[in-house]
Amino acid sequence: MWNEFKSDVGRLLLYARDFLRDHLRGVLVYLLIGAGVTALVGQWDFHVRDQLVPFQQTDSRRTAIMIRRLGDGRDVLVYCGLLYTLGIWRERRDWRVFAVATLLGACLSGLAVNAIRISTGRPRPHTGKTEWIGPTLFRYNMQSFPSGHTGTSLGMSITLIQLFPVLGVPAFAGSVAVGWASVAAHKHYPSDIAGAVTIGLLGGVTCAAAARRRVRELREESAHS
Numbered sequence: 001m002w003n004e005f006k007s008d009v010g011r012l013l014l015y016a017r018d019f020l021r022d023h024l025r026g027v028l029v030y031l032l033i034g035a036g037v038t039a040l041v042g043q044w045d046f047h048v049r050d051q052l053v054p055f056q057q058t059d060s061r062r063t064a065i066m067i068r069r070l071g072d073g074r075d076v077l078v079y080c081g082l083l084y085t086l087g088i089w090r091e092r093r094d095w096r097v098f099a100v101a102t103l104l105g106a107c108l109s110g111l112a113v114n115a116i117r118i119s120t121g122r123p124r125p126h127t128g129k130t131e132w133i134g135p136t137l138f139r140y141n142m143q144s145f146p147s148g149h150t151g152t153s154l155g156m157s158i159t160l161i162q163l164f165p166v167l168g169v170p171a172f173a174g175s176v177a178v179g180w181a182s183v184a185a186h187k188h189y190p191s192d193i194a195g196a197v198t199i200g201l202l203g204g205v206t207c208a209a210a211a212r213r214r215v216r217e218l219r220e221e222s223a224h225s
Helices: 003-024 025-050 060-071 074-089 095-118 150-164 165-184 192-224
Strands: none
Touching: 003 025, 003 095, 003 192, 025 192, 060 074, 060 150, 060 165, 074 095, 074 150, 074 165, 095 150, 095 192, 150 165, 150 192, 165 192
């Protein structure tokens, strides 16, 4: 099983790279559009922050923080682990590939988001600061853009909803809730969420395409054996 897992990871990474390379022009256009939408959303950042100040003194903030914690890898482990277990139980090789692809969707999106976060150095809303300070590796309160929780969760759910909708739909609903909670808890601005959505969508679409190619490859190998 471990060799199978490693083989799937290697193949999926290869096919994800191929997908991005083959669709490079479309990816660049998409990223430009995503950057434009993020900038547009950013016009309401401080207005939303100020409107949510009274919310921080209510018990509802605790609820938002609890929801946000779902995006701290917990939702990824639950959905990927459940699908992989189902794949073993039902002897479905394609389901196991889907589970690995979903995990990669979360990991690749999370890595991309965090690489940007530590490079931009945007203060979080609750700090009261507004000046972006550039690269910050260990200063968590200066890593607001984009949202790591939202990007990772969405990378997982967008992959899953394309490959296994029965689990993907609730996973996506959870990702949306994580994004909302991140703003409501004063941890992120709306534009932080918009940036994370841009990355998570790309990561999810890329890994789902890689998974479909991997499944086709396995079926062809099975047909010729």
